Amino acid sequence: MTVNPGSLLRPPYILIGPAALFLYLFSCVFPAAPCVAAAHPDALKIGVLAPLSGPYAAGGTSFVQAATLAVEQANAEGGVFGQRVTIVVGDTQGRVDVAKAEALRLVSREKVSALVGAYLSEETVGVMEVAAAHRTVLLVPVAATAEITDKVRREYARYRYVFRVGYSIPQWAEMIAAFLSDRKVRRYAFVGAGIRWNRELGETLERIVAPLGIAPAYTAYYSPGNPAFDTVAVAAAAASPDIVILADPGRNSVSFLKRLRESAPALPALSIGGALGDARLAASVPLSAPVYVQAAAWRGVSAAATAYVERYEHRFGAPPVGYSDTLPYDAVTVLVAAWRKAGSAATEAVVPVLERGTFAGAAGAYRFDDAHQADWGTGPGALRGIFVRWERDGARIVFPPR
Amino acid sequence: MASPLPQVLLDGLFAGGTYALMAAGMALILGVVKVINLSHGAFFTLGAYVAYALAERGVETPIAAAPLAAVIAFAFGVFLGKSFVNPARSHPFALPVGTLACALLFEQAAQMAWGPHPLSIGADAPWIGPGGLVIRRWGVIAFLSSAALLGGLRWVLSARPGLSLRLIAEDEEIAGSLGMDVEAIRYLTFGGACAMAAAAGALLSPSGAVTPTMGRAPLLLSLVVVIVAGMDSVAAIFLLSIGLGIFGNACAWFLSPQWSYVALLAAVCLLLSARPAGIVALAGRRD
Numbered sequence: 001m002t003v004n005p006g007s008l009l010r011p012p013y014i015l016i017g018p019a020a021l022f023l024y025l026f027s028c029v030f031p032a033a034p035c036v037a038a039a040h041p042d043a044l045k046i047g048v049l050a051p052l053s054g055p056y057a058a059g060g061t062s063f064v065q066a067a068t069l070a071v072e073q074a075n076a077e078g079g080v081f082g083q084r085v086t087i088v089v090g091d092t093q094g095r096v097d098v099a100k101a102e103a104l105r106l107v108s109r110e111k112v113s114a115l116v117g118a119y120l121s122e123e124t125v126g127v128m129e130v131a132a133a134h135r136t137v138l139l140v141p142v143a144a145t146a147e148i149t150d151k152v153r154r155e156y157a158r159y160r161y162v163f164r165v166g167y168s169i170p171q172w173a174e175m176i177a178a179f180l181s182d183r184k185v186r187r188y189a190f191v192g193a194g195i196r197w198n199r200e201l202g203e204t205l206e207r208i209v210a211p212l213g214i215a216p217a218y219t220a221y222y223s224p225g226n227p228a229f230d231t232v233a234v235a236a237a238a239a240s241p242d243i244v245i246l247a248d249p250g251r252n253s254v255s256f257l258k259r260l261r262e263s264a265p266a267l268p269a270l271s272i273g274g275a276l277g278d279a280r281l282a283a284s285v286p287l288s289a290p291v292y293v294q295a296a297a298w299r300g301v302s303a304a305a306t307a308y309v310e311r312y313e314h315r316f317g318a319p320p321v322g323y324s325d326t327l328p329y330d331a332v333t334v335l336v337a338a339w340r341k342a343g344s345a346a347t348e349a350v351v352p353v354l355e356r357g358t359f360a361g362a363a364g365a366y367r368f369d370d371a372h373q374a375d376w377g378t379g380p381g382a383l384r385g386i387f388v389r390w391e392r393d394g395a396r397i398v399f400p401p402r
Numbered sequence: 403m404a405s406p407l408p409q410v411l412l413d414g415l416f417a418g419g420t421y422a423l424m425a426a427g428m429a430l431i432l433g434v435v436k437v438i439n440l441s442h443g444a445f446f447t448l449g450a451y452v453a454y455a456l457a458e459r460g461v462e463t464p465i466a467a468a469p470l471a472a473v474i475a476f477a478f479g480v481f482l483g484k485s486f487v488n489p490a491r492s493h494p495f496a497l498p499v500g501t502l503a504c505a506l507l508f509e510q511a512a513q514m515a516w517g518p519h520p521l522s523i524g525a526d527a528p529w530i531g532p533g534g535l536v537i538r539r540w541g542v543i544a545f546l547s548s549a550a551l552l553g554g555l556r557w558v559l560s561a562r563p564g565l566s567l568r569l570i571a572e573d574e575e576i577a578g579s580l581g582m583d584v585e586a587i588r589y590l591t592f593g594g595a596c597a598m599a600a601a602a603g604a605l606l607s608p609s610g611a612v613t614p615t616m617g618r619a620p621l622l623l624s625l626v627v628v629i630v631a632g633m634d635s636v637a638a639i640f641l642l643s644i645g646l647g648i649f650g651n652a653c654a655w656f657l658s659p660q661w662s663y664v665a666l667l668a669a670v671c672l673l674l675s676a677r678p679a680g681i682v683a684l685a686g687r688r689d
Binding site: 052055057058060061062194220221222223225226227228229230231232234235237238250251252254255258259262263265275278280281283284285286318 | 410414416417519522536608615616650651662
C-alpha cells in the first residue's frame with residue numbers, strides 16, 4: 001500500500017471549513033462572556049485567580065463575575081484616586097501548579113497591584129508563596145484551610161501580605177455548630193467530596209460540637225471524579241442522623257441530594273459552600289424535608305446584602321449563591337476601600353491599612369486579626385453568615401435569629 | 403429495611419445499566435467503524451441538554467426528550483462521520499485526537515450556550531419495593547433501555563439486516579466488492595451510535611446535574627467496558643457492565659466510597675492483563 005504524504009494533511013483541512021463556520025456562528029450568537037474585563041493600560045489592575053475550567057468552573061465563573069461587579073461598582077464611584085480599576089483573570093483550572101503559574105504571570109507580566117484568589121485551599125497555599133516572594137497583597141475570599149492564617153501567624157514577615165476575607169475552617173465549624181445546636185441536632189452525617197477543606201472541616205466540626213453533645217453518626221468522602229453517590233446516600237440514611245451535612249462546592253452536591261432524597265425523603269440536609277445556593281437548582285430538588293444552605297450573605301439580611309444581590313441579579317440574570325460569589329465581591333470591595341484609605345496601591349502602604357481598618361462589604365464589616373483573618377463566628381461584632389431554608393417560593397432565613 | 407446491602411447491590415445493578423447504555427453505541431463504533439470515538443461522551447451531554455431545554459419549556463419527561471436528542475445527535479454524528487471520521491480513518495492518531503477535539507469543542511459550546519453552572523431537571527420519586535427497597539426510576543430506565551438496546555443490537559447483528567454490518571466488521575474489501583456502500587454504512591453506523599449516546603444522556607439527565615463535562619466519566623467507563631468485554635459479544639458487554647456496577651458499589655460499601663473507582667479500575671487492569679483480547683476469549687464463546 002502506498003501512502004501519499006500529502007494526504008496526512010487532509011483531516012485538518014477538512015475540518016477547517018466547518019470549524020471556522022461553527023466558531024463564527026457561535027461568536028455571533030454567544031458573544032464573549034463579559035465577566036473577564038480587558039486590561040486597560042493606565043488602570044489599576046487586580047489579578048483574579050479562579051478556576052474557569054475543570055470541575056470547579058461553575059464556582060470560578062461566579063467568582064470572576066462577582067469580582068467584575070465589585071470593580072464596576074468601584075469605577076461607578078469614580079475609581080481609585082481618579083484611576084479606573086480593572087481585573088485581569090488567571091484560570092487556575094483547580095490545579096495547584098497552574099494556580100502558581102498564573103499568579104506568577106499576573107504579578108510579573110501583567111503587573112497587577114494585588115491578587116484576589118484562589119478558589120481551592122490547595123491552590124491558595126501555592127499562590128501564597130508567589131504573593132510572598134513578590135511582596136504583593138493577596139486577598140483570599142473562599143479558601144478555608146487553617147494553614148493560610150497559621151502561616152501568617154508563624155512567619156509574619158514573609159506572609160504579611162496575605163489577608164483572608166472568607167471564613168477559616170474553625171470559624172466555619174463554629175457557625176455550623178451554632179446552627180446544629182439551634183436545630184436541636186444530636187447526630188449528623190458529614191458527607192462531601194474528598195478534597196482538603198472538607199476533611200479539615202469534618203474533623204474540626206467533630207471537635208467543636210462534642211461539648212454541645214452533638215456527634216457524627218456517619219462520615220464519608222467520595223471521589224469528585226467518579227463519586228459513589230448511591231452507596232454514600234444509602235449509608236448516610238442507614239445511620240439515622242438528624243441531618244446530613246453536605247460539603248461539596250460543585251455540581252455533585254445536586255446529584256447527591258437527589259440520591260439522598262430518594263433514599264431518605266424525610267431526612268433534612270444542610271449544604272455548605274455548594275451550588276445549592278442557586279435557586280434554579282434548588283427548584284429541581286424534592287423539598288419533602290428541609291434543605292438548608294449556609295451562605296456569607298443573603299438578600300434581606302442587610303441593606304448592603306440586598307443591594308449586592310439585586311445588582312448581581314440585574315447584571316448576570318440569576319441571583320448569587322451567597323458564597324463563591326459574595327466573598328470574592330467583598331474581597332475586591334475591601335481591597336479598593338483599602339487603596340482609597342491608603343491613598344496608594346503600593347503594598348507597603350496598603351498592608352497597615354488592612355491591618356488596622358474596618359471595611360464594609362455585602363456580608364458586613366470586615367476587620368482582620370493578628371493572623372490577618374476576618375472576624376467570622378458567633379462572637380459579638382463578628383460576621384455571622386446566614387442559614388436559609390429552601391421553600392417552594394424561595395429561600396427563608398432561619399438562622400441566626402433575627 | 404433490615405440491611406442496606408440489598409439496596410447497595412440493586413443500585414450497583416442500575417449503575418451497571420448506565421455503563422451498558424453508553425457501551426452499546428461505543429461497541430458499535432469500535433466494531434463496525436473501527437475507531438475510538440472520544441466524542442461519544444459529548445453526545446451523551448448533548449442528550450442531557452436537549453432534555454433540559456425541553457424541561458424548561460414544560461416537557462419534563464426524559465422519555466419524550468430521548469427521540470429528539472437521538473435525531474439531533476444522529477444528524478451531528480452523520481456529519482462528523484462523513485466529514486471527518488471516514489476520510490481520517492486511515493491515520494491511526496488523527497481520529498482519537500480529532501474526536502477528542504470535537505468533544506472539547508462541544509463542551510466549550512455548551513458552556514457558552516448554557517454557562518458552566520450545573521443545571522438540573524426534577525426527578526420523579528422512586529418506587530418503594532419489598533422491605534423498603536428504593537427502586538430508582540432512572541435506574542430502571544437505564545437497566546431496561548440498555549437491555550433493550552443491546553438485545554436489539556444482538557438481534558440485528560445475528561439477523562439478515564445486520565449482514566452488511568457483520569461483513570464490514572469482518573472484511574471491508576469483500577463487503578465493497580459485493581457492491582455494499584461501505585462508506586455510507588460506516589457514517590450511518592457512527593450516527594446511529596451517537597444517537598444511542600444522546601438518548602442515554604436524555605434518559606439519565608434527571609438523575610444528576612447537567613454540566614458541559616458530564617459526559618467524561620460515562621465515556622471512560624463505557625470505553626473500559628467495551629475493551630475488557632471485547633467487541634465480539636453483546637451479551638458480554640451487558641454482563642460486564644452490570645458486574646462492574648455491582649462491584650463498584652460493593653467496594654464503596656465494604657471499603658470506602660473513595661476506593662470504589664480505584665478498585666473498579668484495578669479489577670479492569672487485572673482482567674486485561676489476564677486476557678488482553680477481552681473476557682469473551684476467556685469464556686471461549688462468540689455471539
